[in-house]
Amino acid sequence: MSHPRVSDDADLTEVERTSAALREKARATLGVTGDGKTESFRALVRKHGLSYYPVVALGLLFVTGAFQSYAFTVLTPEISRTLGISIGAVVGARALFQLAIAVAPLPIARLSQSRARRALLCILTGIAWSAITLTTGFVTSLVTLIFILCLDGLATGSVHALHAPIIVDSYPPPARVRALTAYTAIGTFGQALAPLLVGILASVAGLSWRGVFLALGITSLLLTLCAIRLRDPGYGKWDTEQLRARVRQEHGEAADALSAEDVALGFWEICRRVLLIPTTRRVYAGFAVYGVLTVPLGTFTSVFLEQRWNLGPGQRGLFFSMFFGIGVIALLVYGSRGERQFRASPVRVLRAAGFLLAGTVVFAALGGLMPAFVPMLLSFGIAGGCLGLLQPMLGISMLSIIPAHMRPHAQALAGIFIAVGGAVGAVLLTGVQDQFGVGGTMVAIAVPGVIGAFIIASAGRFIENDLDRMIDEVVEDEEIRRIKHSGGHLPMLSCRGVDFSYGQLQVLFDVNFTIDDGEMVALLGVNGAGKSTLLKVISGIGLPTAGSVRYRGQEITYLDAERRMRLGITQIPGGRAVFGPMTVVENLRSYGYTMERGSVERGIETCFEAFPRLYERRNSVASTLSGGEQQMLGLSKALMLRPRLLLIDELSLGLAPVIVGQLLDMVRRINADGTAVVLVEQSVNIALNLVDHAYFMEKGEMRFDGRADDLLARDDLLRAVFLHGAGAAK
Numbered sequence: 001m002s003h004p005r006v007s008d009d010a011d012l013t014e015v016e017r018t019s020a021a022l023r024e025k026a027r028a029t030l031g032v033t034g035d036g037k038t039e040s041f042r043a044l045v046r047k048h049g050l051s052y053y054p055v056v057a058l059g060l061l062f063v064t065g066a067f068q069s070y071a072f073t074v075l076t077p078e079i080s081r082t083l084g085i086s087i088g089a090v091v092g093a094r095a096l097f098q099l100a101i102a103v104a105p106l107p108i109a110r111l112s113q114s115r116a117r118r119a120l121l122c123i124l125t126g127i128a129w130s131a132i133t134l135t136t137g138f139v140t141s142l143v144t145l146i147f148i149l150c151l152d153g154l155a156t157g158s159v160h161a162l163h164a165p166i167i168v169d170s171y172p173p174p175a176r177v178r179a180l181t182a183y184t185a186i187g188t189f190g191q192a193l194a195p196l197l198v199g200i201l202a203s204v205a206g207l208s209w210r211g212v213f214l215a216l217g218i219t220s221l222l223l224t225l226c227a228i229r230l231r232d233p234g235y236g237k238w239d240t241e242q243l244r245a246r247v248r249q250e251h252g253e254a255a256d257a258l259s260a261e262d263v264a265l266g267f268w269e270i271c272r273r274v275l276l277i278p279t280t281r282r283v284y285a286g287f288a289v290y291g292v293l294t295v296p297l298g299t300f301t302s303v304f305l306e307q308r309w310n311l312g313p314g315q316r317g318l319f320f321s322m323f324f325g326i327g328v329i330a331l332l333v334y335g336s337r338g339e340r341q342f343r344a345s346p347v348r349v350l351r352a353a354g355f356l357l358a359g360t361v362v363f364a365a366l367g368g369l370m371p372a373f374v375p376m377l378l379s380f381g382i383a384g385g386c387l388g389l390l391q392p393m394l395g396i397s398m399l400s401i402i403p404a405h406m407r408p409h410a411q412a413l414a415g416i417f418i419a420v421g422g423a424v425g426a427v428l429l430t431g432v433q434d435q436f437g438v439g440g441t442m443v444a445i446a447v448p449g450v451i452g453a454f455i456i457a458s459a460g461r462f463i464e465n466d467l468d469r470m471i472d473e474v475v476e477d478e479e480i481r482r483i484k485h486s487g488g489h490l491p492m493l494s495c496r497g498v499d500f501s502y503g504q505l506q507v508l509f510d511v512n513f514t515i516d517d518g519e520m521v522a523l524l525g526v527n528g529a530g531k532s533t534l535l536k537v538i539s540g541i542g543l544p545t546a547g548s549v550r551y552r553g554q555e556i557t558y559l560d561a562e563r564r565m566r567l568g569i570t571q572i573p574g575g576r577a578v579f580g581p582m583t584v585v586e587n588l589r590s591y592g593y594t595m596e597r598g599s600v601e602r603g604i605e606t607c608f609e610a611f612p613r614l615y616e617r618r619n620s621v622a623s624t625l626s627g628g629e630q631q632m633l634g635l636s637k638a639l640m641l642r643p644r645l646l647l648i649d650e651l652s653l654g655l656a657p658v659i660v661g662q663l664l665d666m667v668r669r670i671n672a673d674g675t676a677v678v679l680v681e682q683s684v685n686i687a688l689n690l691v692d693h694a695y696f697m698e699k700g701e702m703r704f705d706g707r708a709d710d711l712l713a714r715d716d717l718l719r720a721v722f723l724h725g726a727g728a729a730k
């Protein structure tokens with residue numbers, strides 16, 4: 001028999017109780033109070049001894065980032081004439097620029113992953129893009145233009161990855177929407193100022209486009225220097241860390257000095273985890289449409305203004321100033337209203353964002369169709385107002401549901417979606433321009449825009465759930481630390497509230513499962529109940545859509561399968577768990593690829609001692625082995641790796657009783673040597689003979705969790721197994 005179960009899950013029940021008790025307080029800590037009341041921004045800044053500097057400094061960096069881009073937008077016709085390249089080529093070069101912007105945030109997020117040095121990265125990239133803007137004045141061909149634009153795009157990456165997360169970490173949740181809108185307002189003001197400045201430099205000061213870039217480069221450098229005192233506030237100071245403190249308060253404990261866990265997710269694991277959040281996915285779809293709008297549309301609008309309305313660079317500069325200027329006004333007016341909306345419910349913010357996106361495209365299309373100048377200006381003005389509000393609204397919705405240290409990654413991914421939208425938009429709109437002229441491009445933008453608006457508004461359905469999920473994750477994490485610290489018992493592995501879906505098909509529902517060190521448990525249920533899926537969630541082959549997996553007290557829910565294997569979790573999948581075309585020895589060697597050479601050979605010896613039949617067939621190709629021999633080979637993986645936790649899926653299926661007996665003896669031995677075993681079995685008889693503790697699943701839910709003897713008394717559950725004719729002999 002396996003080791004007796006030490007844990008009665010009381011500690012984990014305590015975690016769930018605390019999570020439930022803290023949820024409302026936690027939501028308030030994250031700024032969602034449900035009442036929509038707000039204190040003034042100034043009062044909040046004073047109360048918490050904060051300053052306006054982060055908003056202003058980052059806003060200035062945002063402004064300088066805009067210079068190069070908008071000088072380009074306004075001067076597109078002149079640049080294309082001087083360099084002798086078509087408008088299509090310029091739009092293509094801009095698409096590459098967007099691609100560079102898209103790629104850049106990823107390494108920037110990576111650089112700030114383990115250490116909070118976001119401010120430093122922002123300043124350095126600010127200096128870099130100032131130098132690049134300056135150099136743009138010396139471009140002589142399409143190739144150098146593309147090169148410069150790509151460099152600029154790479155430097156601009158920090159805006160996407162780091163600015164909003166720094167703002168969010170610099171101010172407490174009740175002030176965040178306003179801090180973010182104020183930052184966006186300063187940046188948008190820069191977007192309004194940049195074209196105006198370009199217009200003035202080009203027409204009033206009479207500079208060529210090259211001169212304009214030189215002047216902007218110097219201005220950009222001076223503004224960047226104003227941000228030099230920016231410091232990183234640290235990750236999650238106002239939210240996730242506050243939530244942790246609340247957990248400790250709940251238990252009347254002082255802040256403890258536990259060290260951080262070392263199962264930190266890697267870069268791609270974080271990206272994958274962010275992409276699993278339903279709200280985030282929809283918001284990203286919205287960002288893609290935002291990219292279609294902002295990237296190529298700016299360039300086409302400039303050409304549209306020249307061709308349709310004969311506007312020179314100065315007048316075009318004025319036009320864009322108006323466009324973004326209205327965005328600034330909208331942001332200033334919206335700031336506190338947005339804060340109230342968010343506090344009442346973030347669903348409202350997302351719905352409003354959907355409307356605004358629809359408004360932007362519809363009014364931009366109308367602007368393209370207007371026969372008279374003033375109505376055209378008015379339409380674009382309204383579009384500018386809507387567009388200005390979009391980014392902070394999408395930004396705050398997304399960042400509020402993502403743990404602090406993952407926010408740069410989330411922003412970086414948003415940048416990619418904007419860029420992909422931009423690139424697709426450039427291709428589509430160039431096609432439309434060829435067919436229907438530049439006015440047609442303005443109208444064409446309405447279609448994807450309205451679709452994007454619906455997608456964003458639909459994210460509202462998920463955001464409340466996703467917010468609670470983040471809260472639960474942090475609270476649970478802190479609870480576990482506390483239990484560990486106070487010497488409470490934690491099971492070796494625990495799955496709490498696990499949901500899992502294959503695409504749209506949900507197959508696990510709120511599943512709880514635990515196993516102790518050295519224990520052997522059975523996981524039973526009819527075909528299709530979700531047993532194999534639960535094993536996949538534990539071993540990391542599948543990632544849950546909700547819930548957590550903890551192993552030796554550490555959260556591993558989103559850790560790669562390979563990393564889990566190195567931590568001691570090994571799965572022997574159901575059916576033929578071998579590499580068919582390889583020989584027995586080659587299969588054994590492949591299991592040991594994480595081990596040292598000497599131990600691999602020793603491990604192979606052990607397997608041959610345990611299964612002499614395998615030794616006889618050592619040079620045979622695995623696909624020619626019998627079912628029982630293949631299972632012996634599969635089980636040898638555990639003998640080689642000596643895992644802490646072994647997950648075995650249907651060892652006995654279709655095998656003769658004598659073979660099953662041999663295999664099970666081996667499982668017993670492995671377990672007796674200290675490996676905990678989860679045995680998924682169709683045969684109730686076999687399973688219950690081996691274990692003290694059993695689980696029973698039905699239709700994706702855990703229907704029984706208790707002593708194996710007690711399960712035998714549950715006819716209601718076991719009858720299902722017998723009716724399915726699953727081979728139970730009891």
Ligand SMILES: Nc1ncnc2c1ncn2[C@@H]1O[C@H](COP(=O)(O)OP(=O)(O)OP(=O)(O)O)[C@@H](O)[C@H]1O
Nearest residue numbers: 502505507525526527528529530531532533534574
């Ligand atoms: N790759 C997949 N894609 C889509 N659906 C899947 C996939 N794998 C399993 N499913 C579905 O998920 C549900 C649970 O399957 P799972 O294999 O986890 O059940 P099980 O309890 O292990 O059953 P069995 O004992 O037959 O292996 C089933 O309805 C199955 O059809």
